[in-house]
Amino acid sequence: MNFKKILPYNRHTFSSFFSFERTPLNVFMLMLTVGLVGFLLYGISVYLQHGHHAYGVTRQHPWGLLIAMYVFFVVSSTGLCIMSSLGHVFNIKAFQIIGKRAIIGAIIAILTGFLVIAFEIGHPVRMVIYNVLTPGLTSAIWWMGTLYGMYLFFIILEFFFLNNGNHKYSKIFGLAGLIVGLAAHSNLGAVFGFLVARPIANGVFFPLYFILSAMVTGSYLLFLIYGWRYKMKFPPEVKKFMVTLAQVLGLLLAILIFFEIWRALTAIYGMMPERGDIAIHMITSKNFLIGEFLLGMLIPFVVIVYSRGRAIKTLVYTSITGMVGIFWMRYDLVHDTQLAPMMPLKIREYSLPPGLVEYTPTSIEWMIAIGAIGVSFMMYYTADKFFNLDHDAKGH
Amino acid sequence: MARYGMALDYKSCINCKACESACKEENGILLGADKHRIWVGVKDIEGIFPDLSISSSGFEPSQCQQCDNAPCQTVCPTNATYYDDNGVVRVNPEQCILCTYCMEACPYDARYIDDRTMTVDKCNFCSDTRLINGETTTACQATCPTKVRIFGDLDDPESEISLVLRARDHHSMKEHLGTKPKLFYLT
Numbered sequence A: 001m002n003f004k005k006i007l008p009y010n011r012h013t014f015s016s017f018f019s020f021e022r023t024p025l026n027v028f029m030l031m032l033t034v035g036l037v038g039f040l041l042y043g044i045s046v047y048l049q050h051g052h053h054a055y056g057v058t059r060q061h062p063w064g065l066l067i068a069m070y071v072f073f074v075v076s077s078t079g080l081c082i083m084s085s086l087g088h089v090f091n092i093k094a095f096q097i098i099g100k101r102a103i104i105g106a107i108i109a110i111l112t113g114f115l116v117i118a119f120e121i122g123h124p125v126r127m128v129i130y131n132v133l134t135p136g137l138t139s140a141i142w143w144m145g146t147l148y149g150m151y152l153f154f155i156i157l158e159f160f161f162l163n164n165g166n167h168k169y170s171k172i173f174g175l176a177g178l179i180v181g182l183a184a185h186s187n188l189g190a191v192f193g194f195l196v197a198r199p200i201a202n203g204v205f206f207p208l209y210f211i212l213s214a215m216v217t218g219s220y221l222l223f224l225i226y227g228w229r230y231k232m233k234f235p236p237e238v239k240k241f242m243v244t245l246a247q248v249l250g251l252l253l254a255i256l257i258f259f260e261i262w263r264a265l266t267a268i269y270g271m272m273p274e275r276g277d278i279a280i281h282m283i284t285s286k287n288f289l290i291g292e293f294l295l296g297m298l299i300p301f302v303v304i305v306y307s308r309g310r311a312i313k314t315l316v317y318t319s320i321t322g323m324v325g326i327f328w329m330r331y332d333l334v335h336d337t338q339l340a341p342m343m344p345l346k347i348r349e350y351s352l353p354p355g356l357v358e359y360t361p362t363s364i365e366w367m368i369a370i371g372a373i374g375v376s377f378m379m380y381y382t383a384d385k386f387f388n389l390d391h392d393a394k395g396h
Numbered sequence B: 001m002a003r004y005g006m007a008l009d010y011k012s013c014i015n016c017k018a019c020e021s022a023c024k025e026e027n028g029i030l031l032g033a034d035k036h037r038i039w040v041g042v043k044d045i046e047g048i049f050p051d052l053s054i055s056s057s058g059f060e061p062s063q064c065q066q067c068d069n070a071p072c073q074t075v076c077p078t079n080a081t082y083y084d085d086n087g088v089v090r091v092n093p094e095q096c097i098l099c100t101y102c103m104e105a106c107p108y109d110a111r112y113i114d115d116r117t118m119t120v121d122k123c124n125f126c127s128d129t130r131l132i133n134g135e136t137t138t139a140c141q142a143t144c145p146t147k148v149r150i151f152g153d154l155d156d157p158e159s160e161i162s163l164v165l166r167a168r169d170h171h172s173m174k175e176h177l178g179t180k181p182k183l184f185y186l187t
């Protein structure tokens, strides 16, 4: 049986695998990737020696940067999956060219997310065993994890069939991946939304917001992936796709800003304790104003509105600020959820006098969190070498 | 088979922390501010001298509320957190994956990480050291010099706790969350 027939791939020797055009940008990316992976490996080695003591998490703030980073990666994955489904599941013409590249991006992002979470969950192997043996069916984490496992399986199959040109099956698995991905991702929102103890997170907002912000993230990533692929010299069909993408992104950002405004207003109105006060703290923080709002929403939105979506080159650059903003969205949602102390009378011996719970990630947490991005770069480089991720003449 | 609960005559608490020491000793809890199963909340005196409000000051001993509808149990992905036959919310360290979702979900900050097993732990009403041997006291209750704590079977109408809960007004913490705590504060 010829494997190449089933899944077409490019053969490589050791040197052809590592050969690339020595442009300054490529060399910079190589150095960046090596640096990031070095950070990751160092961070992991310290974690393996010291466990959670290497992190800044505490009893009152048990979830930290790595949870935020896990969310960041899986949001990216779901976002890419949703955006690519616009083309090959929903047949929107302009999006049909992105199938393979977006899906491989989704696979890479979720694998990186799993990598990060493996260094946050205390017993990842035990997790796999008892997830099956004694499933906690009322737990949003159980559903999220299980559905994400299925999602990964479906999108791998989708990628497989996209590559060997079987459109029927790629569509079926694309649809399955999309539905399961949406379920998994909204469940991740529910991991926070179900917390009755934490009024700032409790409610319907997060499950919906996760899907919406995933689509925004997917759009930013597509700008970056395609900007990188064509080094800003876009062929006409790609240009057309990017302009359409910019317009869709403009709409998504408008909805996101609308969501955020109403979230803030409903949280502050009435100043319910542990909600109103936390919301005010949240929206007046630099993380939110500069990170989330300015970088993540406003700058890209203004560029899109001002250029009517035509400034695609600028949008590639603003997608970098967009992704920085998306990172802060993830960080804040994890951190802000835990700001209110649960037992405010527990002072002196147990914790600091009443106030908001503090958390600062340690350098080890930063190394693992940011270093993981290097792994996704590596995986992308490898996938790009082995598979033909470009669309064919028929636009698939 | 019982349904254990605890009533706290908290206005008698003098913040001597004998209960906390007894708990640490009984259950072999590690040292460190983060590692405590029970604690004494302190209400600071309000007002400016000389107009201080004596009634504002006071102590509020607390611990896991042994919720009948425990959020920590609902969120546990592997059912490591479970209700035992006595209605006590327990953690099976073999099954705990240290996702810390329960710590996130508990409205009472009652859970902590045991660094020896690297799993989450909490008050279990001395199930491992006393209830299992047929005793019906807890270390914190036995040691309390001002007899703040009354421990017993809520399903037994003649138990001391049932009698006192029928006779005296009481409240529980954050009841509005629907957790159905089995810790009762006598007023």
Ligand code: SF4
Pocket: B063, B064, B065, B066, B067, B070, B071, B072, B073, B089, B105, B106, B107, B108, B109, B110, B111, B122, B179
């Ligand atoms: S107080 Fe917290 S740890 Fe104890 S049963 Fe209730 S939710 Fe669980």
Ligand code: SF4
Pocket: B072, B075, B076, B077, B078, B079, B080, B081, B091, B095, B096, B097, B098, B099, B100, B101, B102, B103, B119, B120
């Ligand atoms: S940390 Fe352990 S006990 Fe708590 S929810 Fe996770 S698996 Fe369950």
